[in-house]
Amino acid sequence: MFGIGSDIGIDLGTASVLVFVKGKGIVLQEPSVVAIDNNTNRILAVGEEARRMLGRTPGNIVAIRPLRDGVISNYEMTERMIKYFINKTVGKKLFFKPRIIVCVPSGVTEVEKRAVIDATNEAGARTTHIIEEPIAAAIGAGLDISQPNGHMVVDIGGGTCDIAVISLGGIVVSTSIKVAGDKFDEAIIRYMRKKHNIMIGERTAEDLKINIGTASPRKDEISMEVRGRNLISGLPVNIQVSSKEMQDALEEAVMAIAEAVHSVLERTPPELAADIADQGIIMTGGGALLWGLDKLISNRTGIPVYIAEDTVSCVAKGTGKALDSLHILEQGSQNTRSKYL
Template sequence: MKHHKICIDLGTVNTLIWVDSSSSIVFNEPTVLTIDNQTKEVLEIGYLAGKMAGKTPYNVDVIFPLRDGVIADLDAVLMFLKTAIKNLHLGKLLRGSEFYLATPSDITPVEQKAIVDLASQLGAKKISIDAEAKMAALGAGVDIYSPHGSLVMDIGGGTTDVAVIALGEIVVTKANHVGGNAFNLAIKKYLRSQYHLIIGEKTAEYIKMKVGTVVKPENDVLLEVNGRDVLTGLPHSVIISSNDIYKSLVPLANELADLVTETLEETPPEISSDIARSGMILSGGGALLKGLREFLGEKLSIPIHLTPYPLESVVQGLAQVATSGKNK
């Protein structure tokens, strides 16, 4: 009996699933589900569940089962993945399969055990867990097994990982909780303090995509934003500018630059010389923030290379490990 290989990039914001039966990504949707809080039945997952966030009736709960890159609700994650696999008609592949997963570098033993328990309950025969930053570099086409040192930054929804890699191993790694969600929160806080406007997570994400930037805008772009007035509690609209959002996001971009600096300070000199020439690989959904590549390049004085498909780098790296048999 053939044991299939399943790679899962279980992210705070998005989950991607790769299977060897099709040698492709078969699932790429938000990590969210809605359940009936009386019957505990799963109603929707992914995009459809995400659309219901903030608009559900009293008997429906919207659950985001991961927080800061790790499992916060194991039962909810199980329901999410089982529903996704059922919808994809991949149930027969689960039993006895080999599972490949990636985690943040600062994961605790308890959090890692939750990942192992998850894969075991899904029917995994073999479980392989590796660092997200390492898999992002591999998925971006970097030869992580060479003696030439590489620097990678993977910016997810809940965490950012920075790692120096050589000979297939992580030499130095650092992580913090400045990810896509932190940028959204900064936008929400700014609008509340400056405009007395309360907005939801989806509106903050929309603002970030439309006018979010961490470089000084040459031409100020205006955007109308709807929300609730803090003082009156009534629906209210304001006009914001890209310069407003720039002010709210730059402090977080500085934190990311500081994280790289801390990593490089602990990097061996010989590998530092490699990085000075080759620069840093930028991956993850947060890497798509406008101006971030240029901002980091100016702050760090090294070349910054954005991966061709930032959202897919980790799961593609896992797929390479699964198909090649290398995990070191």
């Protein structure tokens, strides 16, 4: 138990949840997966333990991702998952409920924001505040967003890619597209089915993406052995897959991200566009680690692209730094429990 000062920042991602506790840093990073027994409606596992069950469960046990494309798709499971992570982080017997900041994609509606706030409040928060992911990512990447300078952040998570131009602490131009890590996995699964007539699972697709996934041509080809089920014979087979094949599989998805970045730049005021051309574009989120994606965006826009240090944790760190400004949020925020009373 951390006691009275247990303010918490949560990066509630489609693929993973990161929890930042004030004074402690990031204390938890686990996949956003819940395993439940359909017969009893009892939660059997949450996080990494539940992820290991994906695609491997008997009929009565279901491993689900309660968040899809950056928003809640299963309210009850999301609430129970948040409650589990809060309890794991600060202990069950809290004398003081924590104040919590939760990250959401920049394109979510008021209804979707309310669902996140209500689920977090029900899970045990005293008050819940919302911060948009590009703002948190920029703060976590070490940018000084309070100045009248333009910064462009491309945050690629599991469900959404958020692209925003930030100046004076606010978002000037932004877009949020539902093309990110999960869509990369789906594209790889489709490619393997179409090209090789084999069916692979989500975890295998993710391994391919991490190990040999590529957005730009590599000098040296690399390959990886993959096991899947042959769709014609129905039997397990092993095949070698090359990074060139992964580039073909991911081409449509990565070009959609590059086009979205270009579209935001087209709508950016000229003074801010000049700042971005000087300082470059910052990429954050797990999807930014896809090999060659920074080079692809740089070639498409003609602007240098940099991957933030510790890119996976940027949003959670930014949320944690925002905890220091909670008093400002509480004075002027409309995103607390009182808004809906």
